[in-house]
Amino acid sequence: TRPDTFSFTINGKTLKAKVREQPDGSLYVSLGNISQQVKGQEEALGLRLIIGAQTIMVPTVYDPSELRSDVNGKVVRYLHDEGTEIAKGDAYIELEAMKMIMALKSPEAGKVSHALSAGSIVSAGELLARLELKDPSKVKKILPFEGEFTIGAPMEQDIEVPRAELLSLLDGYCTEAKGPLIVERMFAGFANREAAAETVRGVLEKYLSNERPFAASI
Structure with a gap:
């Protein structure tokens, strides 16, 4: 709705x-009366979000039948023969990473089949093995969010908000309120005529600036 403001409509509720x-x-x-610093980083296994002091991993796809590496390294050996049935939590492979040997564990039970061979160099996110699941219902499905977001009080409003909304409208952004209502709110907040005149002058200058390129072609 403005260069620095975004509106999201989720399940009929609009958040700004x-x-x-x-x-x-x-x-x-800033969302309502809550403010947080947000960082995002695309990784092989998905999007890592850091919101304040909390880290959230949003996986690209979660499929327990695909056993993937979460580190860069080298395959030392597979711990079970091809087709062996392993239990949930069993280690199935050893990788060498950062001069250490680490064993990766299976998230579910099933028959394991190798995707690589000993000595293979792997990167984070690469497929190491496949699992014929003992219980296929363990595959998680990604479902649409049907709940509601609870936020704090609305962001504080000041005299500059209607003016900024009007300038954004002239720049082509979509605003929640219509132009006449924004103008009404803007004038309702002026303390005196001088402040009103100065603001109107700025809005008119913005309008004329947007129209000049078209006037030159007439």
Whole structure:
């Protein structure tokens, strides 16, 4: 709705967030009376979000029948023969990473089949083995969110908000309120005529600036 403000409609409820980019590339997001610093990083297994002090991993796809590496390294050996049935939590492979040997465990029970061979170099997210699941219902499905977001009080409003909304409308952004209502709110907040005249002058200058390119072609 403005260069720094975004509206999201989720299950019929509209949320408005104000976003400011920080020098380190992170975002400072204000939603209602809550403000948090947000960082995001695309990784092989999905999107890693850091919201304040909390880290959330949003997986690209979760499929327990695909056993993937979460580190860069080298295959030392598989711990079970091809087609062996393993239990949930059993280690199925050893990887060498950062001069250490680590064993990766199966998230579910099933028959394992190898995707690589000993000595193979692997990167994070690469397929190591497949699992014929003992219980196929363990595959998790990604379902649409049907709940509601609970937020705090609305963002504080000031005299600059209607003016900024009107300037954004002239720039082509969609605003929740119609133009006449924004103008009414703007004038309702002026303390005196001088303040009103100065603001109207700025809005008119913006309008004329947008129209000049078209006037030159007439």
